[in-house]
Amino acid sequence: MKRKFVIFIAVLFVSVLLVASSVNRSSETETGTIPCGVRPFKYTSGYLLGPPIVAVVKCNSYDLNEVRRAMDEAIGLIGGLGDIIKPGDIVGIKPNLCDNTPSEWGVTTHVNIVLALIEQIRKITNNEIIIMEGTGASPTSDCFRDLGWKEIERNGCALLDLNHPFPHTEFGTYTIPGGGLHFKELRLNKEIEKVDIFISVAKLKMHSSAGITLTLKNQFGVPPRDIYAPEGTSKMMLHGQDPRYDLPKVINDINACNPIDLGIVDGVIGLEGGEGYWIPTASRRASHLLIVGKNAVAVDAVGTFLMGYDPTAEYPNPPFINTQSHLRIARDLGLGPTDLNKIDIRLGKGIKNLKDMVVKYGLPWQNTDIPADFKPDEVKRIVIQNREEKK
Known part of the structure; x- marks a missing residue:
């Protein structure tokens, strides 16, 4: 009887250990993911598995062969796309087509950037590729037509x-x-739900309200105007009642709900002084580069630096002179690093130092009505820390 009792206790002890081990393994597999309405954060080669890789390469023009060369170089520097895209995956690509201003003027993503990207994607998956956009002012169909995106459809x-x-x-x-x-x-449009991989292909630009508009802010085109633009306004519900506080939080809400798996910035021709020519201070600025990475916050941090600003800055320091920093909020949520020392920056051919590629972009107008007691919000982390980071 005593022997049976000892065996029973031993079996029970082993069972407890197995259950505990299973729970630990389960929690480990969830490291770097958060529950999400559209799809989970993957971070296959991202923030929680070590410093995210961001490539910066020269791209001297929008000539398709030049863009192909630059895209191939950049994707090679970040280790390829095979860790985030699998055969059979459906891919969604969100360019920045805020209106139908020609891409050479620095406002919108050039179609050749996405054509070169599609060629890279087709090396892995032959399933659907969906170009997604929801413009703020001009009809989206007009932007697709006027900016040459019908060529994409023919592909x-x-x-x-x-x-x-x-x-x-x-x-x-x-x-x-x-x-x-x-x-x-x-x-959101339900088609986003069927996408396995979401790619934000943004423009290198300043922004009159948000300070900068790169891959994270590019997601403003995802929520529909039918819902968030009452009486024909330009998605003003997304700015909130007080854009100084609300706009950066909304940017992060969209990115938490619809995570970016690959961020690309068209910095061949960018825009200083604002996000479009409806801002009086806006003008073209040539940077002649592409920025590519699998962590959107890291990509935007590098992009901010390349426009001449500190990505760790907070209001009232530039470029965040009119609002709190959505980059800082993204960092605090655990979505990625803003400190360049925590990013593995890989430089393309002909670039000896990242500073050599910095082109100072002028700031937009400054809102002089901001109260003296304006203070940035604190937010709580939503992404699980891994064991190395906890140490």
């Missing part, structure tokens, strides 16, 4: 207007991880 890719629910009859509703900072949920 076997779909063009999708995110401002409307088509091809569905209604928008989907997606919860924001951690409860959200401004919104608790977002309504």
